[in-house]
Amino acid sequence: MTEKIATRHAYGQALAELGKNENILALDADVSTCTMSCDFGREYPHRFINVGIAEANMVGIAAGLSTLGYIPFVHSFAMFSAGRCFEQIRNSLAYPKLNVKVVGTHAGLSVGEDGATHQCLEDIGIMRTIPGMIVVHPCDGYETKKAVEAIALHKGPCYLRLGRAALDIVTGKDDYSFELGKAVTMKDGSDATIIAVGMMVQAALKAAETLEEDGISVRVLNMHTIKPIDTEAIIKAAKETGVIITAEEHNIIGGLGSAVTETVTEFFPVPVFRLGSNDTFGQSGNAEQLMDFYGLTDLGVIEMVKKGLRSKNYLKDVNNK
Amino acid sequence: MTIQALKQQALEVRKTLLSMIYQAKTGHTGGALSSTDLITALYFEVMHIDPSNPKWEGRDYFILSKGHSVEGYLSALAKRGFFDESLLSTFCQYKSPLIGHPNNKIPGIEMNTGALGHGLSISVGMAIGLKKDKKPNRVFTLMGDGELAEGSVWEAAMAASHYKLDNLIAIVDRNHLQISGSTEDVMGLEPLRERWESFGWQVEEIDGNSMLEVVNALKAAPFKEHKPSLIIANTTKGKGVKEMEDIPSWHHGVPNQHLYEQAMLDFESMEKELQNV
Numbered sequence: 312m313t314e315k316i317a318t319r320h321a322y323g324q325a326l327a328e329l330g331k332n333e334n335i336l337a338l339d340a341d342v343s344t345c346t347m348s349c350d351f352g353r354e355y356p357h358r359f360i361n362v363g364i365a366e367a368n369m370v371g372i373a374a375g376l377s378t379l380g381y382i383p384f385v386h387s388f389a390m391f392s393a394g395r396c397f398e399q400i401r402n403s404l405a406y407p408k409l410n411v412k413v414v415g416t417h418a419g420l421s422v423g424e425d426g427a428t429h430q431c432l433e434d435i436g437i438m439r440t441i442p443g444m445i446v447v448h449p450c451d452g453y454e455t456k457k458a459v460e461a462i463a464l465h466k467g468p469c470y471l472r473l474g475r476a477a478l479d480i481v482t483g484k485d486d487y488s489f490e491l492g493k494a495v496t497m498k499d500g501s502d503a504t505i506i507a508v509g510m511m512v513q514a515a516l517k518a519a520e521t522l523e524e525d526g527i528s529v530r531v532l533n534m535h536t537i538k539p540i541d542t543e544a545i546i547k548a549a550k551e552t553g554v555i556i557t558a559e560e561h562n563i564i565g566g567l568g569s570a571v572t573e574t575v576t577e578f579f580p581v582p583v584f585r586l587g588s589n590d591t592f593g594q595s596g597n598a599e600q601l602m603d604f605y606g607l608t609d610l611g612v613i614e615m616v617k618k619g620l621r622s623k624n625y626l627k628d629v630n631n632k
Numbered sequence: 633m634t635i636q637a638l639k640q641q642a643l644e645v646r647k648t649l650l651s652m653i654y655q656a657k658t659g660h661t662g663g664a665l666s667s668t669d670l671i672t673a674l675y676f677e678v679m680h681i682d683p684s685n686p687k688w689e690g691r692d693y694f695i696l697s698k699g700h701s702v703e704g705y706l707s708a709l710a711k712r713g714f715f716d717e718s719l720l721s722t723f724c725q726y727k728s729p730l731i732g733h734p735n736n737k738i739p740g741i742e743m744n745t746g747a748l749g750h751g752l753s754i755s756v757g758m759a760i761g762l763k764k765d766k767k768p769n770r771v772f773t774l775m776g777d778g779e780l781a782e783g784s785v786w787e788a789a790m791a792a793s794h795y796k797l798d799n800l801i802a803i804v805d806r807n808h809l810q811i812s813g814s815t816e817d818v819m820g821l822e823p824l825r826e827r828w829e830s831f832g833w834q835v836e837e838i839d840g841n842s843m844l845e846v847v848n849a850l851k852a853a854p855f856k857e858h859k860p861s862l863i864i865a866n867t868t869k870g871k872g873v874k875e876m877e878d879i880p881s882w883h884h885g886v887p888n889q890h891l892y893e894q895a896m897l898d899f900e901s902m903e904k905e906l907q908n909v
Binding site: 357360362363365367368370371372373374375376377378379381383398399402406407520 | 637728735736742743744746747750751752753754755756757758759760761762764783787788790791794888
């Protein structure tokens with residue numbers, strides 16, 4: 312396996328590479344050495360703007376720059392870019408359909424020691440409700456690079472969710488292709504489907520491997536684009552495997568779990584079990600301890616898959632009676 | 633245009649905006665009337681614009697941060713030729729493109745505004761971009777005074793002087809009233825001039841309902857190299873309709889038939905007065 316890398320680090324390199332496009336600007340609210348927009352700033356200092364600790368102003372400045380034809384990428388921790396600036400993003404970026412990219416790093420519990428004030432577990436939900444907003448949450452460094460290239464090409468507002476923790480690369484294979492709005496089948500299976508985002512993709516793959524040893528065949532979908540969601544892949548999974556488990560480092564209310572449930576309920580109802588933070592705030596600890604405490608591990612996924620299978624079998628029994 | 637002609641034009645804008653509000657049975661009458669002279673001066677005398685080519689590269693930019701005063705803005709844009717004046721009668725109607733706050737789908741409007749506290753940040757972004765592109769275009773922003781309680785205004789104020797944006801000219805429509813009362817009772821803004829100066833702005837204070845003072849100040853701006861300019865335009869909320877002047881409830885008030893007709897008569901006599909000067 313290749314060396315671990317945090318999605319924010321891969322992001323910094325990817326954005327710096329995109330800097331060849333002279334229309335791209337990077338704005339940061341004093342945390343560029345954490346969001347890694349500093350990589351871009353080093354290469355292109357004249358196209359990098361540190362607005363200070365003033366996220367709302369940063370979004371407004373990006374809106375103004377965008378009306379002149381620039382493609383601004385704005386950066387802060389997810390808690391402050393997506394969390395604090397919901398109304399600026401909604402009214403001054405999305406409503407006028409401006410070509411601005413909002414980047415939220417340090418999302419989720421894996422921020423670690425900083426605790427609940429900085430552990431954003433609501434950003435997918437907040438951003439997903441804004442009309443026309445694209446919401447992307449890549450699972451590793453390789454996919455992050457592809458995601459950055461894709462959102463830069465997309466003309467319109469996008470939200471990119473990134474994490475702090477170093478992760479294994481699981482997508483960097485030759486046949487891997489990234490397309491906005493298209494889920495990636497990481498592993499095929501027939502008994503159940505795990506739909507995961509971010510670092511839960513790695514946990515889902517590990518869980519599927521273990522379950523395979525017990526004779527349970529599990530499909531793993533990497534839903535890197537939460538909006539627009541890949542309806543086709545979800546319906547196919549519902550039809551072919553009969554039960555879906557979602558896994559995300561986010562509140563089960565409003566995030567991936569909600570998005571998948573909405574689709575399944577409307578088009579092909581099957582049981583959906585949502586793994587994520589269960590309507591709660593985080594706390595201090597290192598990433599591993601916290602993910603373990605909140606059950607966001609391969610073991611947590613396995614437990615949820617088993618719960619899902621029991622529900623699927625129960626329904627089968629009821630229907631056969 | 634002469635000051636006399638601009639006054640006449642402002643009167644036309646007042647008539648039209650009041651008709652729009654009367655017809656739509658909704659609108660923000662008081663603030664639209666207080667800012668009419670400022671918007672008229674900008675669109676008919678001060679700004680470099682081309683109504684036949686709203687996206688002309690050499691244009692000056694205007695952001696109506698107090699987006700609720702859209703009625704005067706739309707009237708001025710239509711009268712200046714950005715779109716057909718007949719469209720104004722559809723203001724706020726179902727399916728009309730003229731919705732209750734500015735929208736960038738309308739020719740001449742740069743940004744969707746109305747969420748208070750956004751406009752100055754957006755203008756700072758435009759001003760930074762224009763400097764980056766080494767372009768001489770200026771950015772004009774009109775804010776409400778009540779709006780200045782929004783913290784993001786001061787984030788933007790700080791940034792404008794930090795980046796030495798002398799291509800940015802902000803105007804405060806200082807009518808002293810907001811929806812729930814006097815600005816000084818609700819959230820005191822004074823000493824307003826000193827506050828802006830301490831944020832690094834070059835400030836001029838004028839009578840914002842005197843066309844002569846408005847035009848002179850706007851033409852003199854930017855006031856100083858390497859500094860953003862601020863015009864505190866002291867105005868009267870509801871200016872031009874005696875029954876509405878200086879009364880907070882006219883922030884969102886709509887005239888009944890009697891008052892509307894009375895106001896139109898007032899405007900007519902003001903017009904006659906102007907012609908006799």
